[in-house]
Structure formats: structure tokens, C-alpha cells
Amino acid sequence: MKNGLKSVLTFIIIICGFLYLIKYIPDFKGIISDSNEKTQSVSGNNTYKDDQNDTDIKSQLLLVNEEHGLEQSYIPKDLIIPNIKFTSGVSNEENHVAGIVAKPLEQLVSEAKKDGIILLGNSGYRSYKTQENTYNNRVLSEGEKLADAYVAKPGYSEHQTGLCIDITNQGKYFVKGTKEADWLAKNCYRFGFIIRYPYGKKNITGIEYEPWHIRYVGKNAAKYIYDNKITLEEYLAK
Ligand SMILES: [Zn+2]
Known part of the structure; x- marks a missing residue:
């Protein structure tokens, strides 16, 4: 009987101690719910819809190439x-983009402007x-061979x-070395884009x-691809 009482008391003390740890020591609580909170803070930090669910991620990683x-x-x-x-001269079709792209693109162009860089849209959806x-x-006009070399x-x-x-x-002269092309190459990943x-x-x-x-x-x-200097093909194959 004495031993039984001792066990019950020990049990109660352990439970009270555990409750105390959870309530008064935030770090301890953090250890328990760490994985959960990490997920929340990733989406919580974003100012626009990005990487929020599997369907979005899958559709924004759609691969289109020769194959x-x-x-x-x-x-x-x-x-x-x-x-x-x-x-000038952009068709009413080419000035469109997929809905998910609009906000990040607007943000990219306006941040560039703050750095004195004027970027213009030329051709989006086709x-x-x-x-x-x-x-x-x-x-x-040029035959199948040349067409295949230059047009998808x-x-x-x-x-x-x-x-x-x-x-x-x-100036419609967007080549490496122009301040606009260099800015784009260096910064577009911050908005979810890659070259x-x-x-x-x-x-x-x-x-x-x-x-x-x-x-x-x-x-x-975009950050992974930029940091590792790889392509979308390589990213998807990793
Ligand atoms: Zn293009």
C-alpha cells in the first residue's frame, strides 16, 4: 500500500512537472511543435500566393521543352x-500571363524601377x-530546317x-551587359523567376x-536554381 501511494505521487509529480514545462517555458513548447510551426512560418512570410499547396507547386513547375x-x-x-x-506593338494575347504570375511580376518590375531600371513586358502568353x-x-519563308532551329x-x-x-x-536591346539584363539576371529569383x-x-x-x-x-x-546555377530541367531531375 505504501509503495502504491508512492507510485501514484511520483506519477502526479511527473505530470505536474510536464505541464509546467509546456506552460512556462516557450522553448520547450517549441520543441514539441517545431515541424508544424516551420510550415506555418514559410507561408506566413510570403506577401503573395507562392508555394502554398501541392497543386500550385506542381503547376508552377510545369516543364515544357523539346521533349x-x-x-x-x-x-x-x-x-x-x-x-x-x-x-509597343504587343498583341492582345501576348500581354497576358497566368494568374499566379501577375503579382510577382508586378512586384519585380516595381522593385526594378526603385533601382532606376525600367523593364517592359514584351511577350507573355502565346x-x-x-x-x-x-x-x-x-x-x-525559310524551310523546315531553319524554322526548327529558331521557332518552337x-x-x-x-x-x-x-x-x-x-x-x-x-531601346528594345536586351542583351547581357545592359543594366536591365544584368539587374534581371541578378534579382529575378527574389520574385520567384528564373532565367x-x-x-x-x-x-x-x-x-x-x-x-x-x-x-x-x-x-x-527560383532561389535553389539561382544559388546552384542550374536549369529547370536539372532542378526537376534532382
Ligand atoms: Zn520567350
Whole structure:
């Protein structure tokens, strides 16, 4: 009986001690719910929708290249005209991007402006039909071989995803070494974008260096790709 009472008292003391630790020592509570809180703080720190759920992540990491094409019927959801300046002569289709891209793009352009860099939209979404017309016209004027070298076949242009946009500057001369192209290369990852076709990666991307073509992949993927100097293909294969 005496031993039984001793056990009960020990048990009560242990429980009280545990409750005390949880209530009065925040660090201890943190240890218990650490993984949960980390998840919350990642989305809590973002100022716009980014990497919030698996569907978003999957759709923003959509891969389109020579080997991975899109159906003729593929149209990005929530196509929208972002609130940025476009260069002259942009069609009413090309001034659209997928909904998920608009806010980050607007943020990128306005942050650039604060640094004295004027970035203009040049070509965002292009439908399957538009790409088909471009490709066919090129085949007619230059032959299939040259067309294949310079124009993506319909269904194989990343522009059909609405997740990318070609950027230009006021002189429409957007090449490495211009302050606009250099700013974009250095900063676009902060807004969830990557230079999709970097210099010296044609063997992987299938496309020559294009300093103007940025692709939205979300902030986490963009930072990883930027830090490790890799391509979307390499990121998805890791
Ligand atoms: Zn492009």
C-alpha cells in the first residue's frame, strides 16, 4: 500500500512537472511543435500566393521543352493582363500571363524601377494557335530546317504555359551587359523567376541563351536554381 501511494505521487509529480514545462517555458513548447510551426512560418512570410499547396507547386513547375509538349487544348487558368508597362506593338494575347504570375511580376518590375531600371513586358502568353501560325509561316519563308532551329513547334513553346514572359528595355536591346539584363539576371529569383535559358546550357535546355526570357517557378525553386546555377530541367531531375 505504501509503495502504491508512492507510485501514484511520483506519477502526479511527473505530470505536474510536464505541464509546467509546456506552460512556462516557450522553448520547450517549441520543441514539441517545431515541424508544424516551420510550415506555418514559410507561408506566413510570403506577401503573395507562392508555394502554398501541392497543386500550385506542381503547376508552377510545369516543364515544357523539346521533349515535353502541351496539348493543343492546354490554356493556363486565370489568364490576366499584369499591371506593368508593355513595349509597343504587343498583341492582345501576348500581354497576358497566368494568374499566379501577375503579382510577382508586378512586384519585380516595381522593385526594378526603385533601382532606376525600367523593364517592359514584351511577350507573355502565346496560344497553341499563335505558335502554329508562327511556325508555319517560318516554314513557308525559310524551310523546315531553319524554322526548327529558331521557332518552337506548336505545343513545345513555354509561352503556352503563361508562366513565362519576355522582358525588354526602352531601346528594345536586351542583351547581357545592359543594366536591365544584368539587374534581371541578378534579382529575378527574389520574385520567384528564373532565367530559363542561361548561357552555356543549351545542351540541357535545347535553347540558346536568352537573357530576356524569365519563367515563374515560385520563390523556393527560383532561389535553389539561382544559388546552384542550374536549369529547370536539372532542378526537376534532382
Ligand atoms: Zn520567350
